[in-house]
Amino acid sequence: MKLSIIISTYNSEEWLHKVLLAYSVQSFDDFEIIVADDGSKEITKKVVDSFQSKFKHPIKYVWQEDIGFRKCRILNEAIIVSSSEYLIFTDGDCIPRKDFVSQHNQYKQKGYFLSGGYFKLPMVTSKSINDEDIIEGKCFSVSWLLKKGLKLNFKISKLLQNSYFTKFMNWITPTKRSWNGHNSSCYKSDIEIINGFNELLSYGGEDRELGERLYNLGLKSKQIRYSAICIHLDHDRSYADLEKIKFNREIRKFNKVNKITRIECGIDKH
Template structure:
């Protein structure tokens, strides 16, 4: 089972650097890390060129023009490009604990997707992490919320991982899917742009396809770096897409990952490779 990590990013190279460093220090390395970029400026590409020089696994940079928040499209391109059997979806501000990949492997089961958790940091603690003062906050660290998510207790984690179909608490910042399952439901719905709900809509279609959800608590830990939230949007049009998917019992979305499969018939370049166009990203 080869694990691909799809990291979505947008114009925060300082946070992305922490995320990539944490993935490079895993007790069990993934097969590859795909940074899927929703239109960042050139400083993100420059960061990836520096990181690639001694990165321990295959590193890919996919870039699309900045045309508003198109997270679904960015993630679909990563799904299409992935060489792994299993995808871990991770946001570019989520710093993984060193057992993160090993834990995701341990909880992967056929017929299921995995929903992970996160510990939240305040602005001051995020600055400390970006400055290199701290790799991961401990249970007693100041400046964190959801403190329990700093605890790695694998035996306890198994009690929470019973398959179910709960729709609350779906967060694509830390999720695991078999790639074949994502292809079966056509990935994320690209009709959904702007902030939020694309992950919930995907999960509902996964349930309609017969998949179950396994919650991973006290394992697969990650720290979410602080940034202002956009959850206060009123009358989000993406909510109506979610309700339509639920009402029509949809399994596949119309605008999804299938549109990108031809682009990646040949795998995208590994940034570590000599002559990979000086680390040029794969454009769309």
């Protein structure tokens, strides 16, 4: 298969249903789904199982015990079981537009990782999206979203489908081409060289830390935040811990100064 899509999740079965449904109607279908579950209850597995017949390749499901935020660890487990040479990383609260996978496949290139973004929705709009809205693509329509409680702002321009506008905006956007856990991709071999995600890190920049080590390795990044579109469903972040976020920042600073590529607490632990 061409691609492996790794979707992280934690006790968000309603959102995960919407996300998996959106992947089941992608314009490009030669990929496998790997759900990386950081300790959800049994109902999440039932949601995954309900979609097994909807994809060209079987969904893989990796789970670990819930003993705190350990996203980096379960992502490393997912990388290990992936079957393709190219990996897309996203979250179980990010609904992809129908061309999301095809855009990553189109822009992938040796020596690069792809840096995508998202368009964040308020809770009232997130809740209002049903299966039909996803299948027919209504939830990516600006007029539809405005009717469902979204306030007009410049960022909504991400949802405009015009190839010339998209390329221009990818070029001029001041946003850094960083690794974003909800929408980024790269070759599996590059992640293996740097030993994957740093399992010492909890929530707060842990995704970007991986991208910074890919930069240290010599990779460049392509900006595709206006090409590979996903909408981010609202949720709380009760797992955020200021002390752990501070620790993450110190690790990232150390890695930048010392040009660190490979970390010790990563894939090879497994």
